[in-house]
Amino acid sequence: MRKFKLSPKVSLVLWLFVFPATLFGLGLWQAERASQTLSQSSALSQELRAMLAQVKKIAESEPGAILTFQGDEGPNSLSAMVAVPQIQTAVDQADEDLEISSIRQPIPWGTAAGALLAFVSAIVGLATAAIAGVRARRSQDQLVKSFERLRNTLPFVFAALIIGICVSTVCASLFEAISIGLWTDLSAASAKLFVAGLVLAGVAIYSAYVALRGLKDVFALFTPEPLDVSGHRIDEAAAPGLFRFVRDLADRQQAVLPDTIIVGLTQGFFVTESALRLWPEDEIVTGRTLYLPAPYLDLLDEPEVAAIIGHELAHFSGKDTIYSQRFTPIYAGLWRSLAALRRAGDHDFVLNPAVLLGFHAIEQFDRAVNHWSRIREFDADRNGTRSTSTVGAASALIRTGLILPALEQVLSHVAGNPPVAESSDTRPDLVSHTSDLVRASGWSDPVPLLEDRQPHPTDTHPPTRQRIQALGLTVDERLLKIATRPPKPQGLTFASGLFSDWKAICAQLSQDYLSQARAMRAAHRQTLQALAAAVPGETIVYNNVKPTIWAMAIIAVIFIGFGLTVTVLPAETGFANDDFTRILVAGVAMFGVAGCGIYVVYLQKSAARPLMILTPTELQTSMLDTPVAWIDVAAHQVFASNRFALRLWMDPSALLPAKKRRALYSKVDRKEHVVTLGAMGIRGMKPAEFSELIGRYHNAAHASKELSRSASEAQTIAADDLRWFRSS
Template sequence: MKTLKLIAVLILLPVALGLFGTWELQRSADRAAELAETQSALQKIRPQLEALAAKRGAVAVVDLDGESVGVMVALSRVAQAEGDLRTLGPLSEVMRGLAKGVIVLGALATLATLVGVLGLLGLGIAGSRARQSRDQLLRTFTRVSRVLPYVLVGHIIAMGAAVAAILAYEALGIWHAGRISAGEIKLMLAALVVVLVCLYSIWEMGKQLRVMLRMFEPTAMDVLGRAINVEQAPVLWAYVDDLAKQLGALAPEHIVLGMTEGFYVTSSDLQLIPSNTVLKGRTLHIPLIYLGVLDSAETSAVIGHELAHFAGADTEYSLRFLPIYDGIGRSLGVIAETMNASDLLQRTILRPAFMLGIYFMESFHHAVNHWSRSRELAADAAGARLAGNAAAASALVRISAVDPLLHERIGEHLGRATRPTADRLVPHDLATSVLHELAAQTFSLPAEELAAQLPHPSDTHPSNGERVAALQISAEEAVRRGTRAMDALHACAAMDYYFSDPQALRLGLTEDFLEHYVARDAEVVEELRTYASTAVDDVKLHEGARTRGIFSMVFFGMFLLLGIGLLAFTVARPDLVQDKKPLLMLCGLGLIGLMLILMVISLRMIKRADMPALLLTPEHLVFNNFKAPIAIRHIADFGITDGQGVVLTLYLEGDAPLPERVSSSYFAPNAKLLKRKRAVQLQLMQVRRDGKKLKAQALAELIGTYLNAGNARHLLQQRFEGGV
C-alpha cells in the first residue's frame, strides 16, 4: 500500500499534469486558429462595409451572422470585435505559454520522479545484494541519500508551479469576446485566488527547504554523560588503547562515561548532556556502575567486543554507514515533529518527503539487520580472543541479570530526587550507593531470559542464547558464572581503579544525572498540570434533532394521510377500482405501516432531543443506560465517524471493568457495549452542546481535551499520592 501511494504521488500525478498541459496546448492552438480565422474574416468584411456605407449611406441593411442590421451598426460591431481580438490575441499567447509551462513542469516533475524511482529501484536491488556485500550497501545508501532530497524538492516545486499554471490557464480561458457576466468574473477571480494559494504554498515550501534538504543528513545523538580525558582516567585510556592494539582496531577518539546506559561505540556525532558539548569521531561509551559489576576479564570481553567494530572489514561499516543510517532515523523523527507542529499546508508539503524517507529506510531494513547480527557474533569472537570464551559468555549473562535490578534501584533513587522528603535522602554518590544495594541482591536469570536481546542504541543484536552458543560455552556454565554474588567493597574498588580522582568524578556524574531527570520530571509535571486545568466543568451533550424530528413527523404524516385516504377510497368506491382493489389495499396498508414506523422514529428524535446523551465530567463519562459512569483513566482511545449521523466509540483499557447496562426507554439516547472490542459506542443523528451543533472535529477536540485532562489529573494524583 505504501508503494502504491508513492507511485500515485510521485509518478501518476505529475504524468497526469503533463497530459493535462498537452490538452491545454491543443486547446490553445485551436483557440489561436479560431482567432486568426476571425481576424482574417474581419479584415475582408470591413472594406466591404465601408464601401457600402459610402455608396448607399446609413440606410443600407446587411446580413451579419444571420441578423439584418444597418451598415453603421455592422461597422460598430466589427470595430468592437477587432477591439476584442486585440485583447484576446495576446491573452491567447499567454495561455499558450502557460500550457507549454505545464508540459515542461510536468515533465520536470516526472523526470525528477523517474530519477527517484530509479534510486528506489536501486535501493531494492542494493538491499537484496547487501547481504553479500556491505560495500555495495554503503555505496548505494550514501549515493541515494545525497540525491533524493534534491529530487524531492524539485518534484514538489514543479508540481506546485504546474498546478498554478493549469489554474491560471483555465481562469484566463473564461475571458471571451463580448460582455463578461458577473458570474464569469467571480469564477475567474476564484481560480486566480487558488493560483495565489499554490504560489504561496511554493513560498512556504521555501521555509521547509532547509529541513527537507537536510532530511538525510545525520543528526547528533543526545547522550547523558561526561567526556573524560587521559588526565582524568589514565588507567582506563591505557587499558582501552592496549585492547585496541591487540585487536588491530582503531582506538576511540573520545571516551564518554555514563551512569546506566550500556557499553557501545559509535562514529555518530554526540551531543553531551548537560554540557551541550558536541563530539565528532569515534566514541566509546562506558557505564560507570558496570565497571564495578563486571570483573576485569568480563570488562575486557565487553570493551573488546565494542572496539572490534573499528577493526578489519567492520571499520568502514561502523565509521561511514552506521552514523548516516542512525542519523537519518533521528532526522525522520525531527521531520515528524515538524509536521505535527505545522499547519495543514506545510504538512501536505512535507508528507511526500516523509513517506519517501520512510520507504528509503525500510528498503535497507533487512540488510541492516542481517549485517548487525553477523557483526555482533564476530565482535563477540573478538572479545573472547582477549578474555576467553567463558568471560565473554558470563559477561552477557551478568549484564542481563543485573540490568533490571540496576534500573530498579536507579528508579528508586530518581523517585527520591523528584519527590524529596525528610525520610527519603538523595544520594550524593549514586554509583557507590547502587553498588552497595546490588551487593545485597541475589542475581538470577530464568532460562527464557537467554532468548532476550541486550538494549543497544543502533544495532539489532542476536539473542543471548545464540551468542552464548556461538562462544561454545554451555548455558549452565554461563549462568553460574554470570550470576555469582557481588562484594560491595571489591566492586567499588574495581570501579575507582581506572580514574585519578574517582570521588570527584562520581559526584559530578551523580549531580548531572539527577539534575537532568529532576528537570525532565518538572517539565512533565508542568505539562500535566496544564492539561489538568483545561477541563474542570461538566459538559452535557445531547442530540438536539427536534427540528428535524418535527419536519420528518409532518412529512411522514402527509404520506400517512395519503395511505389512509387510499385505503378509504378503495373501501368506499370498490366500483371504481374493480380488480385493482387488493393491490390498492395492500399499497395503502403498507404505506400506513411504513409511515407509522418512520413517525415513531421521528417522535424518538423529538422526545430525546434535549435529553443528555453523554455527560462529560472531569473524572468520568456518564451514559444514560449504564449503571455506573466510565472513569476517564479506563479509556485507552476513542474514534469518531461522521456519515449517517455521528458515532462516538470509546475503547477501554485491557484491565478496565466492562460497564453494566440497565434497562432504558427506546426514546432515550442509549450507548452500545461492544464486548469483543471492549468498546462503548454512542450513535446520534447529530451532537449539540448548549443548543449549538458540534462538528465531528469540534467533538473530537472536546472529547480529547477531557480525556487528556482526566488522565493528567490521575497521573498527578499518583505522582503526588493524593494531591496536585
C-alpha cells in the same frame, strides 16, 4: 469500513510515472487545442475586418442598402448602416479571442515541460538510488561514498520533482481558466469554473512555495547532532587501574587508544568518534570515546570486561568509528528529513512524490547497512578474543544481556518513586543495588535473551547466538552456567580494583540519575496539578434544538402553502372536480402543520431541561439512570457528522449505567463497554469546544486521582525505599 490503501510500490509508480505522464499528455492536448483556437481566431479576425471594410464602403454610399448575412441561425438581412456597428462588435470580440488565444498558446508547453522535468527527476532519483545501493554492498568505504553522493543528490532531485509538478499543475490550471474567456455563453457556472481554476493554480503555487521552503530544511537536517549521553568523564587519577587495563588491551591488539573514557549508568558499552553531549555537565566531547556502564562493570569479571573492551577497541583499529562518524549521522539525518517531509506531505499533495522517492532511495541501503553492521561486529568479536578467551567473550555476550533486565527493574523503580530525603548513610547506590538484586533473586532465564541484540546508540548488532557461533562455540549448559554464576561480594568485584574510589563514582552516577528522576517527577506533578486546577466547577449544558425548530417551521410553511394552494386554487392544481381529494390533501397538510407545532413545543420543553450536568467527579444526564464517574472513562470522542453524539469508552472494570427508554439516540454497548449519549447539539458550543470541555473534566479527574494516590502512597514508599537502600 476498512480504509483502502495502496502498496508503497503502486503509490511510487502512480506518483512518479503515471501522474507526470498524465500531466504531459494533458499538456500536449492543451497545446493542440491552443494551436487550433489561435488559427481559427486569426482567420475569423481577418475575415471580419475585410467584411467591415466592405460594409463601411457600402454604408458611405448607400446607408439604407439592405445586406443579407449568413449566420448560425440562417440568413439575416440588415441595412448597411445597422450592420456596421454589429460587425465592429464582432471584430472587437474576435480580436479579444485572438489576444486570449495568443496569451494561452505557450502555457501548455509549461504543462508538458513541468511534467517532463518531474518525470526525468524521478528517473534520475530512482537510478541514483539503485546504483548507490548496488555499490554500497561492495565495501564499507563504498557504502559511505555512495550514500554521501545520494544524500547530496536527493535534495536537488526533490526540488526538481516538486518544481516540475507545481509548474505543470499551475500551467494546466491557468490554461483552462483562461480558456473560459473564449466561451461565448458565459454564465454564473462559467464564472465559478474560472474562479476554481484560479484557486487551483493559486493552491499549486502556494504548495510549491511551502514545499520548497520546507525542502531547504532537508539540508539542515543532514547536519550531525551530538549524541546525548549521561555519564562522567574519567581521568587516570580517578581510575589508574582502568587506564592501565585499557592500555594493555590496546597494546595486545595493536589498537588505537581512546581519547576519552566515560563511565555512565544507563547505556551499554560502546565506542564512537561522533560528538557527544555529556549530561549533567552539558559538555561536548569529541574524538575517540569509550563508554563504560558502571552496573555492567560491577557484575562482569576480568576476562569478560577484557573481551568487551577489546571488542570496542577493535572498532577503533578497524576504523569502524570513522565509518560511524561519517555514515551514521547522515543516515539518521536523511531519516529525519524524510520524516519531516512525510508530515508535511500529509497535507500537501505536491510533496508526496518526493517523500515516496526518498523512502524508496533510503530502503536501498538498509540491506547493505545490516550486512556491513553484522560483519563489523563479528570482526570486532574475533579481534576482542585476542585479549581473553573465547569462553570469556561468549560469557560476556550472554551476561550483558542478563544484566539489562535487572538494571531496568532498579531504574524503573526509583524513576517512579525517587527517594526524597537522603543522608550520607542512606544515599542510594543503584549500581550495588543492581548487583544485590541479582544476588538475592538470581538471573532471569538466559535462553529468550539469546536472540536479542546488545544495546548500542548508533548501530544494530547481530543476535547473541549468532555472535557466539561465529566465535566457534555453541550455547550449551556449561557456557550458560559460567554466564549465570552469582556475582562476587561487594568490594571484591573486578571493577572495584580499577578505580580509586569505585563506591563514590557509583554514588555520583546514582545521584545524577535520581536528580533527573526527581525533576521529571516534579514536572509531571506540576502537569497533574495544572490539569486538576483547570476544571471549571459545575457546568450545565442544554440540547441545541434551535436548528430543528427552524427545520420544523420551514416544513410547516411548506404544508401551509400546499394546503392553501389546493384550497384556493383548485382548478390550477387539478382538484376542482374532486372535493374529497381536495379536502383530504388539505387535511393532511393541516395535520402536518399541527404535528410540526406539537414537536416544536416538545423540543422547547425538553430544551429547558439540562441535557448534561458536568461536575469535577461525574457526568450526570437524564439519558442514563446513574451518573458516569470521570475516573471510569478511559477515553472520549465527540461526533457531529450525521448526528451529534458523545461517545465514552469505559474502563473494563467499571459498572455501566442503564439507558432510559426516552433516550432514543443514546446507547449502552455492554459488549464493547461503550456509552453513547446522543443529542441534537450543544447550545452555545461548537463540537470542538464541547469536546475540549469534556477533556478538561476527564483529565482533571484522572489527574486528581493520581495526585491523591501518590500522596497516600508517599509515606509507605519513602519508608520502603529507606529500608531498601539501607539494606543495599
